[in-house]
Amino acid sequence: MTLEQEIRNKSSQVSTNSYSMSVNELVSMYRDGELNIHPEFQRFYRWTVGQKSRFIESLLLGIPIPPIFVSERLDAHWDVIDGLQRLSTILELMGELKNEEGIIQEELCLIETRYLPSLKNRTWSAKQGEQQSLPDSAKIKIKRARLDINIVKQENDEIAKYEIFQRLNTGGSLATDQEVRSCILIMNNREFFLWLQKLCDFTPFKDCLILTDRAIEEAFDLELITRFVVLATCPTSQLNGINELGTFLTDKIVEIANDDSFNQNEVEDVFKKTFDYLSKQFGENSFRKYNHKKETYMGGSLVSLFEIVAVALARVLLNGGDLPNESEFEKAHRDLSQNETLKEFTKSGVRSSTRIPKTINFGQSMLEQWVKSEQ
Structure with missing residues (x-):
């Protein structure tokens, strides 16, 4: 297929309309349940009160606002795929924003901005102490402000919708690939996302990690x-074909979320066996390097060791293998930091897409050897 043909074919898969709507119209749609801003997404957005106040300042001064992207569902309702923070700020200011439980949030209290310092302590209705309500003229100006809405039509392929969401948000207000990935999963299969969160809260898993506050x-x-779910269940041939890791993880986890044959119970059982074992054996040292000179584990948790130890162990269990002998594994675990082969493909500068097939295959081969020797 030529480049021209590829462009024609793919362009036909994405259909959009665009038009201008007033803030008041959008708020009415939200009240009526016709506009879904996915309150679960709020945890992934980090606009400060200052950023929110500057956005309201822009509305009041008529400064152009980037377009809002929504996806049209089969029931004609809209899902916001870009612009959630802007719309949430407006709704929070007007006392309309609901949380995940459907409870109305407290009104936004603005702070002074560069051009409108008198916004300080202003709210929509001044329900508390030192707060002052916005003047009626300002409220009317906000309600009449018009936003450009780009609508991704319902006939588009679902994956195209998620691809648009990912491209719009990567590098924007969503800081990391995982935050974008989480939002895509919530849009796609909320129950599957909640299952991943449940795994994340498993105490032995948390006991195996040393993560910074930022992480x-x-x-x-x-x-x-x-990474655990995707890399533990992917065929080796797919691991060897990784190009860009972030895209690979997103595509695969969405594919898994849509796969009715995916055995969540089996994967969860293996996950718990893996981290129960590692937690009891190594705890927070599970993915740290061992310093032989100082005879102690040092540093934080390393992703490469997570792949070698946890992912490889899960793959052995999913293939019908057993947990390795504890004393044998303990010695081998300490020796990982001295293995010359391992150093070569985990050194600085090696792409994760190049490293992953090697780290997982290395760990899997070592684990299978320990289990075999024990038998």
Whole structure:
């Protein structure tokens, strides 16, 4: 197929309409349940009060706002796929925003901005102490402000919708691939996302990790769960074909979420066996390097060791193998940091897509050898 043909074929799969709507019209649609902003997404967005106040300032001053992207569902309702924080800020200011439980959130209290310092302590209705309500003229100006809405039509392929969401949000207000991935999963299969979260809360799993506050804030623990599920269940041939890791993980976890034959119970059982074993054997040292000179584990949890130890162990269990002998595994675990072969493909500068097939195959071969020697 030529490039021209590819462009024609793929362009025909994405159909959009666009038009302008007032803030008041969008708020009415939200009240009536016709506009879904996915309150679950709020945990992945980190706009400060200052950013929210500057956005309201832009509405009041008529500064152009980037378009909102929505996806049209079969029932004609809209799912917001880009612009959630902008719409949420408006709804929060007007006292309309609901959380995941459907409870109305407290009104946004604005702070002073560069051009409108008198926004400080202003709210929509001034329900508390020092707050002052916005003047009626400002409220009317906000309600009449018009936003450009781009509508991804319902006839589009579902994957195209998620692809648009990913491309719009990567590098924007969503800081990490995992946060985008989580939002895509919520849009696609909320129950599957909640299952991943349940795995993330498994105490032995958390006991095996040393993560920075920033890593936790950016949901890196959930990224490790995603890696575990994807990399433990993918055929070796697919691991060898990884090009860009972030895209691969997103595509595969969405594919798994849509796969009715995927055995969640089996994977969850293997996950719990893996981390029960590692937690009791190594605890927070599970994915740390061992310093032989100082005779102690050092540093934080390493993704490469997560692949060699946890993912490889899960693949052995899923293939019908057993847990390795504890004393044999303990010695081998300490010696991982001295293995020359391992050093070669885990050194700085090696792409993760190049490293992953090698780390997992290395760990799987070692584990299978330990189990075999024990038998």
